[in-house]
Amino acid sequence: MALLVMKFGGTSVADLDKIRHAAAHIKREVDAGNSCAVVVSAMAGQTNQLIAWTREASPLHDAREYDAIVSSGELVTAGLLAIVLQSMNVPARSWQGWQIPIQTNEVHGAARIMEIPCEDLKERLGRGEVAVIAGFQGVGPDNRITTLGRGGSDTSAVAVAAAVGADRCDIYTDVDGIYTTDPRVVPAARRLDRISYEEMLEMASQGAKVLQTRSVEMAMVHRVRLQVRSSFDPPESCPSATLGSNNVPGTLVCDEEEIVEQQVVSGIAYAKDEAKVTLVKVEDKPGVAARVFGPLADANINVDMIVQNVSDDGRTTDLTFTVQDTELDRAIKVLEGIRDEIGCETINGATDIVKVSVIGIGMRSHAGVAAKMFQALAEKGINIQAISTSEIKISILIDAAYAELAIRTLHSLYGLDGA
Amino acid sequence: MALLVMKFGGTSVADLDKIRHAAAHIKREVDAGNSCAVVVSAMAGQTNQLIAWTREASPLHDAREYDAIVSSGELVTAGLLAIVLQSMNVPARSWQGWQIPIQTNEVHGAARIMEIPCEDLKERLGRGEVAVIAGFQGVGPDNRITTLGRGGSDTSAVAVAAAVGADRCDIYTDVDGIYTTDPRVVPAARRLDRISYEEMLEMASQGAKVLQTRSVEMAMVHRVRLQVRSSFDPPESCPSATLGSNNVPGTLVCDEEEIVEQQVVSGIAYAKDEAKVTLVKVEDKPGVAARVFGPLADANINVDMIVQNVSDDGRTTDLTFTVQDTELDRAIKVLEGIRDEIGCETINGATDIVKVSVIGIGMRSHAGVAAKMFQALAEKGINIQAISTSEIKISILIDAAYAELAIRTLHSLYGLDGA
Numbered sequence: 001m002a003l004l005v006m007k008f009g010g011t012s013v014a015d016l017d018k019i020r021h022a023a024a025h026i027k028r029e030v031d032a033g034n035s036c037a038v039v040v041s042a043m044a045g046q047t048n049q050l051i052a053w054t055r056e057a058s059p060l061h062d063a064r065e066y067d068a069i070v071s072s073g074e075l076v077t078a079g080l081l082a083i084v085l086q087s088m089n090v091p092a093r094s095w096q097g098w099q100i101p102i103q104t105n106e107v108h109g110a111a112r113i114m115e116i117p118c119e120d121l122k123e124r125l126g127r128g129e130v131a132v133i134a135g136f137q138g139v140g141p142d143n144r145i146t147t148l149g150r151g152g153s154d155t156s157a158v159a160v161a162a163a164v165g166a167d168r169c170d171i172y173t174d175v176d177g178i179y180t181t182d183p184r185v186v187p188a189a190r191r192l193d194r195i196s197y198e199e200m201l202e203m204a205s206q207g208a209k210v211l212q213t214r215s216v217e218m219a220m221v222h223r224v225r226l227q228v229r230s231s232f233d234p235p236e237s238c239p240s241a242t243l244g245s246n247n248v249p250g251t252l253v254c255d256e257e258e259i260v261e262q263q264v265v266s267g268i269a270y271a272k273d274e275a276k277v278t279l280v281k282v283e284d285k286p287g288v289a290a291r292v293f294g295p296l297a298d299a300n301i302n303v304d305m306i307v308q309n310v311s312d313d314g315r316t317t318d319l320t321f322t323v324q325d326t327e328l329d330r331a332i333k334v335l336e337g338i339r340d341e342i343g344c345e346t347i348n349g350a351t352d353i354v355k356v357s358v359i360g361i362g363m364r365s366h367a368g369v370a371a372k373m374f375q376a377l378a379e380k381g382i383n384i385q386a387i388s389t390s391e392i393k394i395s396i397l398i399d400a401a402y403a404e405l406a407i408r409t410l411h412s413l414y415g416l417d418g419a
Numbered sequence: 420m421a422l423l424v425m426k427f428g429g430t431s432v433a434d435l436d437k438i439r440h441a442a443a444h445i446k447r448e449v450d451a452g453n454s455c456a457v458v459v460s461a462m463a464g465q466t467n468q469l470i471a472w473t474r475e476a477s478p479l480h481d482a483r484e485y486d487a488i489v490s491s492g493e494l495v496t497a498g499l500l501a502i503v504l505q506s507m508n509v510p511a512r513s514w515q516g517w518q519i520p521i522q523t524n525e526v527h528g529a530a531r532i533m534e535i536p537c538e539d540l541k542e543r544l545g546r547g548e549v550a551v552i553a554g555f556q557g558v559g560p561d562n563r564i565t566t567l568g569r570g571g572s573d574t575s576a577v578a579v580a581a582a583v584g585a586d587r588c589d590i591y592t593d594v595d596g597i598y599t600t601d602p603r604v605v606p607a608a609r610r611l612d613r614i615s616y617e618e619m620l621e622m623a624s625q626g627a628k629v630l631q632t633r634s635v636e637m638a639m640v641h642r643v644r645l646q647v648r649s650s651f652d653p654p655e656s657c658p659s660a661t662l663g664s665n666n667v668p669g670t671l672v673c674d675e676e677e678i679v680e681q682q683v684v685s686g687i688a689y690a691k692d693e694a695k696v697t698l699v700k701v702e703d704k705p706g707v708a709a710r711v712f713g714p715l716a717d718a719n720i721n722v723d724m725i726v727q728n729v730s731d732d733g734r735t736t737d738l739t740f741t742v743q744d745t746e747l748d749r750a751i752k753v754l755e756g757i758r759d760e761i762g763c764e765t766i767n768g769a770t771d772i773v774k775v776s777v778i779g780i781g782m783r784s785h786a787g788v789a790a791k792m793f794q795a796l797a798e799k800g801i802n803i804q805a806i807s808t809s810e811i812k813i814s815i816l817i818d819a820a821y822a823e824l825a826i827r828t829l830h831s832l833y834g835l836d837g838a
Contacts, residue, residue: 053495057503066498072495075494076472079485083488087479094487143518
């Protein structure tokens with residue numbers, strides 16, 4: 001008998017039929033004797049409607065009021081799912097963020113969960129009541145509603161799982177697991193049975209959109225085992241969550257020790273929403289990087305990859321970096337404002353680029369992964385504009401036109417293509 | 420400088436344009452130096468959508484979950500109105516029912532407000548912050564959301580006005596005040612400048628739909644002066660709420676001492692949503708009424724007017740009473756089940772009736788009001804099927820076909836027609 005947290009995203013609770021389908025998944029686990037805390041998102045589309053109203057009310061809206069408004073969608077789904085469960089004779093009760101309470105810090109719109117005092121919740125779970133918890137939200141130190149940022153329900157689920165000491169946290173979503181890469185780009189992509197926290201974190205932050213990056217971080221810190229699975233599977237035919245069972249559908253995100261056969265490369269992620277900025281002929285002298293990136297940080301613009309070449313003439317150099325494509329115009333405006341200080345010739349922005357990342361904890365013990373990559377791409381005539389690496393990841397920036405070709409080439413190169 | 424509570428119903432906050440219009444009314448009062456607590460309903464249509472989902476989830480839904488779901492609409496309007504006020508440089512903050520808290524009893528779906536500890540609220544009002552409060556909702560003793568029943572935002576507004584000691588409670592709605600009768604039926608109907616609590620209570624409970632009955636009761640008990648006024652008036656041209664001012668548009672519901680020139684009859688209400696039940700040839704012996712009305716009360720069916728005639732033969736009698744038309748089928752089913760016990764010949768139900776009520780505190784000191792009424796109706800050939808009276812009200816039951824004729828006749832009879 002396990003203690004499970006089950007999370008259903010917006011597309012999995014988009015209407016009453018889908019909510020009933022989710023309830024059938026929950027009933028299966030309850031019937032198997034498991035205790036279940038369920039975290040739900042708002043019905044697909046509801047949050048966007050609420051955000052649209054908020055923007056219509058005032059483009060410069062108060063973050064506190066934004067949170068109070070936008071968090072209401074989850075209350076509706078939590079109540080509806082509780083009612084549906086009750087109608088199936090499954091004891092259930094909905095919980096709003098403040099009722100548990102899910103205590104967060106005061107950063108409205110992107111709050112962090114600080115603590116979840118859950119004695120009451122655990123006691124009710126213990127006597128077989130399903131707790132249906134409104135995701136994405138909490139309550140700040142001043143007793144005002146906070147929200148956790150887009151996709152925050154994943155984080156809610158992981159935080160609840162950590163707080164109640166769940167045996168596993170099942171993320172029910174509209175895909176059936178984590179793939180070696182996007183199957184729309186590479187039809188030969190395979191679903192992974194298991195992936196380590198570290199790899200999943202890189203996959204999520206390098207562009208894979210299945211899980212919110214912060215939820216993976218939190219799962220890694222608290223060692224919460226995450227199962228990513230499809231909410232559209234027929235609920236009856238899924239085996240219930242026997243612990244350690246290998247036949248639960250989907251992908252288990254877990255400690256690398258739980259993964260017996262490590263691959264060198266586990267997956268390939270890509271992000272098309274980056275933009276490249278190049279400062280041509282920047283003065284090559286100490287402090288120039290600080291003068292460029294300080295003002296960008298002050299303007300709250302996140303800089304991702306940075307490349308600086310050795311200068312040809314010893315006096316000037318080209319500096320290239322990437323930002324979110326939605327931030328490009330703001331970034332260029334900031335740089336134009338400090339152009340004289342940094343003394344560069346031209347400032348170029350481009351959005352026709354893609355970042356491709358090769359990820360695998362096997363890289364730690366295998367040399368030559370990057371060299372193999374660069375050679376394979378060179379053979380296809382793909383020019384690499386920037387490179388950035390971590391212990392378990394190599395990211396490159398290339399012309400967007402070559403995205404699919406590069407991803408397919410690498411997927412095949414590292415033996416990820418399915419049978 | 421006054422302390423005002425302002426309430427805006429669903430049609431007055433139906434979209435962002437209407438919310439901006441409501442905000443302009445609030446800004447006018449703030450600019451005049453008044454402190455304002457605002458109570459809002461959900462955007463028109465939202466609550467119905469939420470109720471529909473709840474019913475779709477399960478016809479026999481849990482009242483606790485119903486409340487959690489249905490109360491979410493008000494959170495959205497409260498937040499949006501706060502944002503709009505802020506954008507107009509009016510300091511504002513939204514309040515959910517549990518945040519104040521509006522403490523209620525545990526009767527979900529029809530909770531009663533027990534207490535509103537509002538030191539924090541008063542302190543913020545005192546320093547010029549507009550409090551935008553989600554109406555219709557509170558929090559029960561077990562920390563679960565409760566709702567106050569349909570139209571409950573009126574009650575929220577009056578309760579907040581009583582708690583903060585407001586000088587007046589302005590109910591902004593889609594009509595511009597209380598009329599002598601429904602202007603759609605009698606074009607000569609006049610808007611009343613003032614009406615006493617007692618009269619308003621009878622008007623509301625006898626069919627006038629402008630104010631929720633319970634809100635009038637509460638206003639009477641706590642002596643909260645209520646101004647019923649139109650939210651569609653141009654906000655700029657309305658005089659701000661100078662106390663005691665006679666030029667505030669709408670109708671003031673107040674203590675009868677505040678009404679200088681009392682009319683014998685102040686208004687005529689009607690209700691078309693009643694149904695008549697007649698038990699033909701019931702045994703005429705002690706205890707029969709208890710045997711009829713006991714089971715109806717147990718089934719939670721509200722009985723309004725009751726008429727029992729003297730029996731012709733000394734052994735049987737006809738018993739007539741009214742219920743809500745939506746309850747007619749249930750009432751007849753209950754009665755069929757006890758038919759043998761009460762020993763009646765036939766049970767007839769009819770919905771083609773209307774209840775017309777003549778209301779006025781002047782009746783207390785004027786004789787012959789009823790006699791005049793009966794004669795005028797007899798002259799028009801209108802048959803009275805049942806009569807019920809209180810100190811300040813005479814209600815009659817007539818054939819629905821004669822409703823308009825009866826109302827116009829009485830309106831003219833008591834000198835209510837406008838110039």
